[in-house]
Amino acid sequence: MAHFPQPHNRVRAPRVRVPNNESVKFNLGGRQVNATLSRLSMTGGLVQFNSQIGDLGLAEVALTTSTGQVKALVEFLKPQAKETPQLRPFRFVALDDPDYQRLAATLQLMTKQGFAENPR
Numbered sequence: 001m002a003h004f005p006q007p008h009n010r011v012r013a014p015r016v017r018v019p020n021n022e023s024v025k026f027n028l029g030g031r032q033v034n035a036t037l038s039r040l041s042m043t044g045g046l047v048q049f050n051s052q053i054g055d056l057g058l059a060e061v062a063l064t065t066s067t068g069q070v071k072a073l074v075e076f077l078k079p080q081a082k083e084t085p086q087l088r089p090f091r092f093v094a095l096d097d098p099d100y101q102r103l104a105a106t107l108q109l110m111t112k113q114g115f116a117e118n119p120r
Contacts, residue, residue: 013041015117016110026074027060035088037063039117042107044074044091052086058093065106070099 017039024037024047033053039046040063056076063070077089095103110116 013043014107014111015039015041016107016115017117018045018110019115022064024064025062027062028056029059038087040107040110042092042103044077044089046080046087046089049086049088053088056088059090061090063103065102066109067102067105070095070103070106072099072103 018037022037024035026033026035026047033049035047035049037045037047058073058075061070061072061074063072072095073093074090075093077091079086079088
């Protein structure tokens with residue numbers, strides 16, 4: 001069964017900083033585009049493209065994690081600041097069960113390793 005993450009308006013999903021300039025691949029309508037992943041959560045993340053990429057909608061993503069590859073359908077959101085248009089937030093639209101479980105395990109492991117954005 002596929003997961004369709006729904007963000008809770010009052011509670012922000014815990015985020016982790018992604019170390020080591022991890023590369024991520026997006027399939028943008030048959031065109032493969034690489035980016036660097038900088039933040040990740042159960043609801044989405046933040047990537048930096050090497051150059052301005054223009055308007056983006058839906059894309060397929062493949063994340064290589066310590067618990068295995070996570071594939072998902074994502075929607076790109078508007079850039080956070082006009083000064084850095086190559087930084088693009090995204091939200092997960094759909095993940096299969098195994099991908100959802102690998103993402104959860106990866107985030108849990110990264111939190112234990114001290115990469116939580118706001119440790120509690």
